[in-house]
Amino acid sequence: MPETGTGKVASMRDAVQELIRDGDTVAIEGFTHLICFAAGHEIIRQGKRDLTLCRLTPDVIYDQMIGAGVARKLVFSWLGNPGVGSLHAVRRRVERHDPEPLEIEEYSHFGMVCRYVAGASKLPFFPIRSYYQSDLPAANPKIVPVHSPYGDETVYAVPPLNPDVTIVHAQRADAKGDAQIWGLLGCQKEAAFAAERVIVVCEELVDESVIRSDPNRTVIPGLIVDAVVVEPKACHPSFAQGYYDRDNRFYIDWDRISRDPDQLENWLKEWVHGTDSHAEYVEKLGAERWASLAPGEAWSEPVNYGEYA
């Protein structure tokens, strides 16, 4: 648990270096939205090893990380390049153990979400109405039936998931890590509360008064945050609602890149190892590309909380 809100603002390099250790269980959450690619890239740059990576949808970010060799194990519920196809680096390791095997632990989306809920609530298990007669419990013995104490109904249980580190990206946060997110919320709150350590990355660092003007919008309290990294456009090629669009061209390009280990290697060399920081990556991508991803404006109607003095 961090001390009272002082000195949490850090560079991505320092945050990853200090908070992520080889062998850690790491969750970079965000369902299609606010996937912090910049954090994944920094983990690759620093050559972390033997990580257990958790995410509902491993997405292109974990294909990059697993292709780069940082992970030993993957915990997930849907393994694909959304809207495009496969994650080829992951598939090579699972199907052909190329260049080495990848341990997997597989759930459904709701199962993964409830694992974070259980972790965030310190519950020994969480009951869900799923898995009946599916082969998933046979493939993953951690999914077990549990009987209701009130009668003969049976539901399934999933175990808590408590990452060593959860990384979430927010549109805005203050220096203590109080973070506000709008648009798709995924299960970032649950994954953060479940974690031992939390890194909040944000598009904009704002004054605490902005957060306090709309406390219902706060998803993560600074209380559970260890580092605040200010890294605009950190989610490319995924999106940040109101800030930039999903770069679909990149998702399509990735299919070609990740099919071929050499191309993947070259891509990592050029875009990850070849850049010193995400700011460089952003610049390298070019103003034109960024302009094509800029959304129009659609502002929320403000609400009055009232002054009660």
Add this chain to the structure above:
Amino acid sequence: MPETGTGKVASMRDAVQELIRDGDTVAIEGFTHLICFAAGHEIIRQGKRDLTLCRLTPDVIYDQMIGAGVARKLVFSWLGNPGVGSLHAVRRRVERHDPEPLEIEEYSHFGMVCRYVAGASKLPFFPIRSYYQSDLPAANPKIVPVHSPYGDETVYAVPPLNPDVTIVHAQRADAKGDAQIWGLLGCQKEAAFAAERVIVVCEELVDESVIRSDPNRTVIPGLIVDAVVVEPKACHPSFAQGYYDRDNRFYIDWDRISRDPDQLENWLKEWVHGTDSHAEYVEKLGAERWASLAPGEAWSEPVNYGEYA
């Protein structure tokens, strides 16, 4: 389930008449905030009988309703006049069976909340880390231990709560019942999703475009709403964040009124049976009282959802 959003807007009289039946299990939720007194008063006016009333904090509204004789049973977790003292009408029935007994079913706050969560999720039970060595499970046999399927840990289970009718008050809603709430959220969402029928009461009826400008603020979707009642100031003497303050004087006055069955009877005669609608009650309370409850302004910083066309 109502048809597609047409014709849900109703008067409180019609909504209560059509949707609440004698013997129903009814939840008027809202934790200190947005307690829909106007709905309770209309239930009293219509002389409903044998209701099972559910609420974490029965508060003054259930003291009034139970004093008026509409209820057979109370399901709750904290029984008091918050910040003031006791609910005397309830106490008379529990302590002295005066004028008749009141069946009670008692949990803790978290237990009640989780009962709604289970009801809203159609789960046969919900596990919580509470009740160990408390006398509550002995007093309420529905609170039972449940063993984790993963080891020797024991937690407690509470059963689902599915009200026949849940009534929630929102600051703003559209004509289909899509309702937005800010400030304290209590467990209104869970109580509404758990219910067979839902009445949304609101301070302001707004155009659907207002709701759609900030979809993260929506707590209840019109999908589960059967009636929308536009009833400003319906929460007096409780409060509506940004609209009016808690009328603490009323809570203090109520202590005196409800101590004496005759005074309580007279109060109901004058303020409930003696008014035809909540609008009359509001007027009777007087402009000066309302002026004293008006908060200052404190607006949220708006957010940009972005236009993605």
Add this chain to the structure above:
Amino acid sequence: MPDFSAAEMMVVASARQLAGERVCFVGVGPPNIACNLAKRTSAPGIELLYEAGVFGAEPARLPLSIGDPTLVSGSLQVTNMYELFAYFLERGLVDVGFLGGAQIDRFGNLNTTVIGDYAKPTVRLPGSGGACEIAINAKKIFVIMPQTSRSFVDTIDFVTSPGHLGGERPKEWQGAGPTVVVTGLGVYGFDGATGEMTLESLHPGVTIAQVQENTGWEMKVATGVRETDPPTEEELRIIREELDPEGVYTR
């Protein structure tokens, strides 16, 4: 009869099946186009629910992923995924859930997990996503998928999302399971007693022989099997001009 693609026929046939339905749990691609077509034709009251946490979406463009920002802006409600799965799906508010798969068997059991052995598969597929809980909790399941003898198989390699199994559905299940399968060849229902898939209509120009060639078991054929009504001009116009102008999913 206007010219149309097999994909367009699938979308149109699916959209018509949605008549009278209310809450649809949709994915991207053909199901999304089918739901949006139904909203403009057979089911004006339909509401779209996306597993990313969006209810009442009014996408201003064709969403390219299941969590496209266009699904969020202007929607009625965005919730976290826990509440979406628990309070909408598990609660039983979903009328129709759309699923697809790499393999389906005669009982509508679906495989989206692996081809081959689970521990070292020939092809590692995406896995369940939300499909397993959708299959169990939606009131009805509509399946849209291409039909070949490799996808319509006698025994699927892995049951990701259970269908009618071999008959009765357990009492804990909320819905009726798969009720409709739409492929590029025809529309299928399920026998109420045996839970077995049955050909109900053939798309224009398709023969029963073609269906049997592309099915890994002997497909039951309904007495009075008919021809699927071809897409109307208006249905094609909506797809081509409004829903998928670039033909990403329907050309």
Add this chain to the structure above:
Amino acid sequence: MPDFSAAEMMVVASARQLAGERVCFVGVGPPNIACNLAKRTSAPGIELLYEAGVFGAEPARLPLSIGDPTLVSGSLQVTNMYELFAYFLERGLVDVGFLGGAQIDRFGNLNTTVIGDYAKPTVRLPGSGGACEIAINAKKIFVIMPQTSRSFVDTIDFVTSPGHLGGERPKEWQGAGPTVVVTGLGVYGFDGATGEMTLESLHPGVTIAQVQENTGWEMKVATGVRETDPPTEEELRIIREELDPEGVYTR
């Protein structure tokens, strides 16, 4: 030594015990004033968590109920009650939970439910509220309550919130249980081995005889029991000018 009330002494003694603490789960009344006093004196980093769903409240006036709107405006986060109890309390993020009660026994077990028989009580008290889960999940419990021989009793009528029971706490419990009891007479701790309440300091002017008179069992007295330091001018100024200017809870 300035004049002060017993209630002021209770608040001041409680606030001092909060030195070094971080997250406090508070109710209204004296605990709220104690926490806000601590924030200005002994524990500047303290964060206030209210069961109504508010974290990081900065109340602009004295809150009159546990869900006062002044707790919301300008706070850091408002969550629903499920997330507050599950992710903050049950998760183990609460350092100190404040409780009170109508009855307490020597092990710190508390009764806020009934006086007399549960089925037909002499006095029906409010019940648990969140107290039962706070008692079990907060790292430490601070008790603030008036002390009389009717509230400090040998056997409480109902265990609403378990304390040290008769010794060991079960392994599922997250915290240490009650560690401090502050009354109008003194400050108490608990014996690490036996879990029994022990007088640690007497408020100015109070005698051990008075304590024993107002306790329904023989109160253990710590060797080296001392006198509670009286409120300082500054502590009294903050209470009287800023936190409870009308003296609702402290006069």
